Amino acid sequence: MIGRRALLWGAAVGFGLALLPGAVRAEPRLLVSTARLPDGRYALVALEPRETLRFATPLPGRGHEPVVARSRGEVVVMARRPGRFLAVIGLADGAMRHDLEAPEGRHFYGHAVFDTSERLLYTTENDYHGGRGVIGVWDAAGGYARVGEIDAHGIGPHDLALGHDGRSLVIANGGLLTHPDYGRAKLNLSTMQPSLVVVDPTTGEAPRRLVLPRQLHQLGIRHLAVASDGSIGFGMQYEGPLDHAVPLAGIWAPDGTVTLLPQDAAPPAVTRNYVGDLAIDATGRYLAASFPRGGGVGVWDLRSNRAVGLVRATDACGLASEAGTDQLWISDGTGAIGPLDAGRSLVRDTVVPVPGLSFDNHFARI
Amino acid sequence: MRRLATALVLFAALAAPAVADQPASDPARDAIIAQHAVEDYIRPATARFARDAQVLNGAVTGFCAAPGTATETATRTAVDDAFRIAVEGWSGMQFLRFGPLVEDNRMERIAFWPDPKGIGLRQLRRVLADRDASVTDPEQLAGKSVALQGLTALEYLLYSDDGTSPDDFRCAYAVAAADALAGVATAIADGWAAPDGIAERLMQPDSEDPLYRSPSEALSELHRALSTGLQVTQDQKLKPVLGNDIKTARRFRAPFRRSGLSVHVLAADASALMAFLDLGGFTRSLPEEYRWLDASIAFEFENAVMAAEAVTLPIDEAVYDPAARGRLEYLSVVLGNLRTMTQQELAAALGLTVGFNALDGD
Numbered sequence: 001m002i003g004r005r006a007l008l009w010g011a012a013v014g015f016g017l018a019l020l021p022g023a024v025r026a027e028p029r030l031l032v033s034t035a036r037l038p039d040g041r042y043a044l045v046a047l048e049p050r051e052t053l054r055f056a057t058p059l060p061g062r063g064h065e066p067v068v069a070r071s072r073g074e075v076v077v078m079a080r081r082p083g084r085f086l087a088v089i090g091l092a093d094g095a096m097r098h099d100l101e102a103p104e105g106r107h108f109y110g111h112a113v114f115d116t117s118e119r120l121l122y123t124t125e126n127d128y129h130g131g132r133g134v135i136g137v138w139d140a141a142g143g144y145a146r147v148g149e150i151d152a153h154g155i156g157p158h159d160l161a162l163g164h165d166g167r168s169l170v171i172a173n174g175g176l177l178t179h180p181d182y183g184r185a186k187l188n189l190s191t192m193q194p195s196l197v198v199v200d201p202t203t204g205e206a207p208r209r210l211v212l213p214r215q216l217h218q219l220g221i222r223h224l225a226v227a228s229d230g231s232i233g234f235g236m237q238y239e240g241p242l243d244h245a246v247p248l249a250g251i252w253a254p255d256g257t258v259t260l261l262p263q264d265a266a267p268p269a270v271t272r273n274y275v276g277d278l279a280i281d282a283t284g285r286y287l288a289a290s291f292p293r294g295g296g297v298g299v300w301d302l303r304s305n306r307a308v309g310l311v312r313a314t315d316a317c318g319l320a321s322e323a324g325t326d327q328l329w330i331s332d333g334t335g336a337i338g339p340l341d342a343g344r345s346l347v348r349d350t351v352v353p354v355p356g357l358s359f360d361n362h363f364a365r366i
Numbered sequence: 367m368r369r370l371a372t373a374l375v376l377f378a379a380l381a382a383p384a385v386a387d388q389p390a391s392d393p394a395r396d397a398i399i400a401q402h403a404v405e406d407y408i409r410p411a412t413a414r415f416a417r418d419a420q421v422l423n424g425a426v427t428g429f430c431a432a433p434g435t436a437t438e439t440a441t442r443t444a445v446d447d448a449f450r451i452a453v454e455g456w457s458g459m460q461f462l463r464f465g466p467l468v469e470d471n472r473m474e475r476i477a478f479w480p481d482p483k484g485i486g487l488r489q490l491r492r493v494l495a496d497r498d499a500s501v502t503d504p505e506q507l508a509g510k511s512v513a514l515q516g517l518t519a520l521e522y523l524l525y526s527d528d529g530t531s532p533d534d535f536r537c538a539y540a541v542a543a544a545d546a547l548a549g550v551a552t553a554i555a556d557g558w559a560a561p562d563g564i565a566e567r568l569m570q571p572d573s574e575d576p577l578y579r580s581p582s583e584a585l586s587e588l589h590r591a592l593s594t595g596l597q598v599t600q601d602q603k604l605k606p607v608l609g610n611d612i613k614t615a616r617r618f619r620a621p622f623r624r625s626g627l628s629v630h631v632l633a634a635d636a637s638a639l640m641a642f643l644d645l646g647g648f649t650r651s652l653p654e655e656y657r658w659l660d661a662s663i664a665f666e667f668e669n670a671v672m673a674a675e676a677v678t679l680p681i682d683e684a685v686y687d688p689a690a691r692g693r694l695e696y697l698s699v700v701l702g703n704l705r706t707m708t709q710q711e712l713a714a715a716l717g718l719t720v721g722f723n724a725l726d727g728d
Contacts, residue, residue, distance in 0.1 A: 315721030
């Protein structure tokens with residue numbers, strides 16, 4: 001763990017960053033992100049507004065999505081696939097509270113979600129002997145004891161979220177079969193069958209399920225976001241030839257209607273048919289999907305389901321909405337982070353808090 | 367004291383390392399590499415595999431036309447030779463995982479591997495148990511599970527566990543599989559040979575082309591193939607077989623183990639990647655500070671090929687034999703060095719440094 005004071009000192013001395021007077025506030029807004037430090041180590045970093053770093057806590061390996069439990073004052077970060085660590089880190093000081101591992105025969109996919117009480121944590125995992133996806137259940141209130149497991153109803157569960165009802169779990173089953181003995185190799189490209197499922201964690205059943213038409217079976221559904229009206233936005237990654245023009249984002253309305261959003265503002269040359277993250281703004285009007293491989297972020301207006309435009313942003317991946325605004329925040333591998341005001345103009349406002357730092361795939365804005 | 371130590375660690379962690387300026391891309395050089403890679407390596411390698419598959423098809427057909435006759439030994443030798451040559455040919459192009467090879471699941475149809483869950487084996491056993499005649503028709507076979515097609519299925523049919531010769535049904539299935547394989551191999555070669563196909567797009571990138579917008583993007587695809595090839599050979603074909611030690615070695619994970627070609631595959635992979643690097647001329651015109659890579663990468667590739675070729679035992683014995691195992695462990699180290707040099711120094715030298723999130727994402 002790297003202390004806050006030490007970090008501020010390091011930042012100030014090393015890079016001449018302004019140390020803000022009154023940096024300690026009653027409830028400061030925070031950006032929490034997985035990252036690669038300038039020395040190459042992987043870490044969880046927390047940034048206060050105006051580019052001051054609160055802490056940078058090195059992780060046992062490369063992390064993926066930071067999952068915040070505000071009432072617990074902590075953030076959970078799992079290894080990206082096929083890693084096995086689960087770290088629980090204090091939001092105030094960056095201290096490692098728990099340093100845990102996936103159970104035998106399981107590895108993480110990097111995403112998780114808390115229930116509304118922030119007592120239970122649900123993690124997407126691979127049961128690699130069984131070749132099936134599972135959702136691990138952890139009792140945060142009980143020191144993150146492993147208390148159960150739910151069938152993910154698909155292979156390769158990646159992102160997940162709480163449904164609009166606050167009870168159900170929405171799971172993006174990417175469809176790719178992998179085995180840790182073969183690293184990140186994709187073992188079932190010819191038969192992969194991605195899905196989006198709504199699972200009742202109390203019964204383990206899946207009352208709702210979305211499967212795309214057969215000819216789109218190589219379009220892995222990886223990331224999702226639940227809008228204020230209960231619609232589920234989803235982002236995809238295509239495993240077929242790069243020059244195929246395929247939809248990369250869609251919206252699954254509460255009435256069951258599925259809309260695949262048009263890609264006219266972002267052709268394959270820009271998207272590389274790969275969405276890295278997806279977010280819907282707090283008003284529920286705008287959906288953004290990032291294209292880290294081509295370097296851009298696409299924005300759609302969900303009232304008309306039309307593309308608003310494309311923001312060019314090198315190595316941009318992480319997206320997050322901010323409560324009470326229609327802002328969408330973007331982070332990237334060059335170390336820039338900042339908001340986009342989708343309703344006004346597609347101009348990205350950024351700061352680079354620490355030179356040489358790379359933001360990893362996902363972050364949270366609190 | 368503790369705090370001071372933390373502060374120093376922190377300072378070190380956040381200090382941006384002094385990196386030399388990244389060399390810019392050089393469109394003329396990048397285009398020349400793409401042209402050589404396509405014309406001198408990829409087109410010949412894919413055409414060669416198409417011929418290998420045709421020869422294998424002929425050999426299997428000849429063998430199965432006269433089972434149990436006096437000519438069986440000779441025709442069987444022809445099958446073994448043709449199979450070995452086809453597996454070698456496959457090593458020559460299996461790392462080109464873009465364009466024609468990834469269309470229509472062709473890669474999986476040629477080799478359904480790795481298969482840690484034994485899905486292919488289960489399907490093959492079921493077909494053989496049921497004597498499902500539809501697999502003896504190449505057209506019907508091509509529409510079936512990819513695990514029932516290609517070199518991996520053929521190997522199972524031709525090289526049984528007990529060493530017995532295939533019966534009539536196996537033979538009829540093998541003839542159909544060899545025929546279907548030849549079709550897939552020809553389709554890939556044709557895809558690369560087409561005057562207006564992927565080859566032209568690699569050699570003549572265009573800002574409007576979603577595949578390759580610039581010579582640098584075309585070069586990036588070829589560089590990724592090299593890097594993927596090294597990764598597949600080390601992480602999929604070698605490390606899972608070796609395990610951490612003799613106790614955790616898993617010989618059944620080796621590719622083409624039934625035909626006794628697993629070690630040969632490692633050598634063929636390394637030779638193919640070396641030839642691709644050399645014929646493409648990836649290291650031939652590098653900026654001054656990276657010139658050393660030309661000799662260093664070539665040297666390491668030679669070490670890799672020599673280490674693999676020095677193993678004369680089949681993989682079943684090699685992983686448990688101290689000397690052979692030592693050579694294979696050394697091969698893994700060399701492949702690791704080659705990966706580092708390719709992904710870091712060579713990428714930097716060619717102006718191909720990929721973004722943190724753009725590379726290998728989730």
